[in-house]
Amino acid sequence: MIFDQYQIEGAKFLAERPFALLADDMGLGKTAQAILAADMVNAQRILIICPAVARLNWKREFHEFSIFDRDFVVCLRTMDRPGQSSVVSYDYAVANHSWLISMQWDLVIVDESHFLKEPTSKRTRVIYGIDGIIRKTKRLWCLSGTPAPNHAGELWPMLFTFGATRLSYEQWVKKFCNHRTVWYGNKPQLKIYGTQDGNAPLLKHILKNYMKRRLKTDVLKELPLLRFAEVVVEDFALPCDVEFDKQALRKETRIMEEALSYSSTDESSALVLEGLANSVSTLRKINGLKKVQACIDLVSSELDNNAYHKVVIFAVHREVIERLIDGLRSYKPVVIHGGISPKIRQDAIDQFQKDENCKVFIGNILAAGTAITLTAAHNLIMLEQDWVPGNNAQAVMRCHRRGQINPVFVRCISIADSIDSKISSVLRRKTQELTNIFDKGE
Numbered sequence: 509m510i511f512d513q514y515q516i517e518g519a520k521f522l523a524e525r526p527f528a529l530l531a532d533d534m535g536l537g538k539t540a541q542a543i544l545a546a547d548m549v550n551a552q553r554i555l556i557i558c559p560a561v562a563r564l565n566w567k568r569e570f571h572e573f574s575i576f577d578r579d580f581v582v583c584l585r586t587m588d589r590p591g592q593s594s595v596v597s598y599d600y601a602v603a604n605h606s607w608l609i610s611m612q613w614d615l616v617i618v619d620e621s622h623f624l625k626e627p628t629s630k631r632t633r634v635i636y637g638i639d640g641i642i643r644k645t646k647r648l649w650c651l652s653g654t655p656a657p658n659h660a661g662e663l664w665p666m667l668f669t670f671g672a673t674r675l676s677y678e679q680w681v682k683k684f685c686n687h688r689t690v691w692y693g694n695k696p697q698l699k700i701y702g703t704q705d706g707n708a709p710l711l712k713h714i715l716k717n718y719m720k721r722r723l724k725t726d727v728l729k730e731l732p733l734l735r736f737a738e739v740v741v742e743d744f745a746l747p748c749d750v751e752f753d754k755q756a757l758r759k760e761t762r763i764m765e766e767a768l769s770y771s772s773t774d775e776s777s778a779l780v781l782e783g784l785a786n787s788v789s790t791l792r793k794i795n796g797l798k799k800v801q802a803c804i805d806l807v808s809s810e811l812d813n814n815a816y817h818k819v820v821i822f823a824v825h826r827e828v829i830e831r832l833i834d835g836l837r838s839y840k841p842v843v844i845h846g847g848i849s850p851k852i853r854q855d856a857i858d859q860f861q862k863d864e865n866c867k868v869f870i871g872n873i874l875a876a877g878t879a880i881t882l883t884a885a886h887n888l889i890m891l892e893q894d895w896v897p898g899n900n901a902q903a904v905m906r907c908h909r910r911g912q913i914n915p916v917f918v919r920c921i922s923i924a925d926s927i928d929s930k931i932s933s934v935l936r937r938k939t940q941e942l943t944n945i946f947d948k949g950e
Contacts, residue, residue: 511544512537514727519544521720526647527670529621531721534653534815534887535735535917539566542617542649543573549647551615552578553592555608557635558619559809560597561802564924565740566619567595584742598623598631601641605634613645621650622813625662627677636669655719657813660684660703660711672714684711724915734908734916736940738933740924741802747831750797752790760788764927768934774941777934781895795928796828796892799921803891804835806921810887811839811867818860818885820869822877822903824892832870832891841868844876860884877903886914890936891921897938904943 511519515537522528522545530538546554556566567580581591586603590596590611601608618624624632635641642648648669656662664680667673673680678698681687686701703711746752767784771777785792807819823829826845833841840863842856860869861884869882873894888907893900908916922932 511540512727514722515541515544518720518722519548521545522649523548525649525718527649527672527718529650529652529655529666529715529719531652531655531719533721533723534810535724535737535915536722536727538651538653539569539619540573542651543570545649546615546617547575549615551647552576553612553614554578554580555590555593555611555613555616555641555645556580556595556619557598557601557616557641558595559623559805560599561739561741561806561809562619563595563597564742568738568740568924602631602634605641608641609639609644611644613641615647615649616641616645618648618650619652620809620813621652621666622654622657622662624665625656625658627665632665636665642669653815654813656703659686659700661700663711663715667714667718670718672718683707734904734918734940734943736918736920736936738936739806739919739921740929741799741921743923743926744798744801746794746797747800750794752794756790757794760791761927764788764791764931768927768930774934774937778895778897778938781931781934785895791927792892792895793825793827795923795926795931796823796825797831798923798928799891800828800831800835803832803889803921807836807839807868807889816885816887817864818867818869818887820871820882820885820888820907822871822873822888822890822892822900824873824894826872828892829870829872836868836870839867840865841870842866843870844880845872846875848875857881871903871906873899873903877906880906881909881911882906883909883911886912886916888916888918889921890918893920893932893935893939895931895935897935897942900935900939901942904939908943 518530518532518541522530522542530541532538558566563582567582570578570580578593581594583590583594583596583600586600590607624635626632650666661681664677681698681700684704684707686704687698689696690699767780768777771780810816821832829843829845833843842860844853844856857880859866860882877899885907888904904918920932920936922929
């Protein structure tokens with residue numbers, strides 16, 4: 509694996525510190541940097557604590573980026589026992605605190621560490637507290653593109669754990685936050701309204717020794733304008749109201765596996781997929797529906813924590829799109845699919861481009877993948893991909909075109925250890941090839 513220079517610098521920053529925060533902008537490869545840093549310090553007993561949707565992806569990324577062959581245990585159920593190196597969710601860490609503190613770790617990595625921004629929450633206390641997991645590790649590295657989504661008070665749990673401050677939470681809030689005291693019954697509480705500008709230089713000084721942060725614009729010369737990544741999620745159960753022919757699904761899965769087993773290159777595999785697209789319709793739809801909840805959880809978390817302002821999601825099936833709309837309704841989504849009239853279609857595009865409150869665009873790849881501009885977003889998720897790579901490339905270019913001032917980050921979601929993962933990987937690589945060839949920035 510070849511790392512960019514800024515990634516090597518980020519890894520060195522982590523490796524040189526027992527406590528550190530890597531706060532790079534989304535899409536700059538914080539996971540890869542943390543893995544490189546883990547190799548630099550020869551950490552073998554590693555605990556990854558992350559959102560549930562990211563668990564399988566961490567194992568996959570270690571396999572891709574690390575020079576060591578660590579045997580990671582991914583704990584998917586509460587009853588699963590951790591191993592010498594483990595990946596667990598925040599909920600698992602709360603439920604199995606006693607197991608995790610019975611082990612000694614070389615390194616604990618807390619991914620999306622802003623999940624621990626509330627000092628009194630149970631997961632914060634389980635990880636950072638006096639009897640927390642932090643007491644059983646040599647190193648603690650936190651990763652978050654939005655370490656304080658709302659105000660400087662949210663940095664306190666992490667910085668107090670690091671030893672960067674000895675102020676109490678109340679003292680910290682009074683020093684760095686705009687606040688006032690409000691009464692709930694007979695008890696006074698601090699109400700926080702934002703961060704104090706006057707003490708910002710002091711806050712930056714405290715963070716300087718612990719935090720490394722680069723924005724996309726900082727490393728633009730080192731970045732390609734367009735980046736692709738694969739997000740591997742668990743094999744979620746289908747919604748209970750989904751009806752399908754189980755016998756047809758088994759048959760189509762067998763056909764697909766046999767067809768791909770004879771394909772030795774991405775080129776031949778892509779041709780196979782294109783040829784079989786209409787013959788395995790049940791398989792295609794079921795794969796899409798299984799990923800809907802993971803996508804909703806991912807996007808909701810990122811938007812709530814200001815990881816980005818807007819996102820484009822592409823899918824294939826109408827039912828997949830409708831379930832996305834329902835799950836993301838609070839973000840004022842607009843949608844384009846084959847049944848949308850030209851006027852409504854243009855209204856949806858204009859609303860997404862101009863309305864700050866409209867944060868999600870959901871489109872069918874064929875209906876919304878050409879002749880429109882979606883440059884208000886530079887984050888794009890392919891929940892489902894068309895089995896013609898050229899159609900996917902056209903969809904990507906809705907964001908990656910003239911008028912886009914940010915690098916575009918494309919993520920393709922696939923189900924771990926399934927035929928969907930193989931299909932997604934082939935299509936992602938072919939889409940990237942075609943985009944690199946044909947995309948001239950329009």
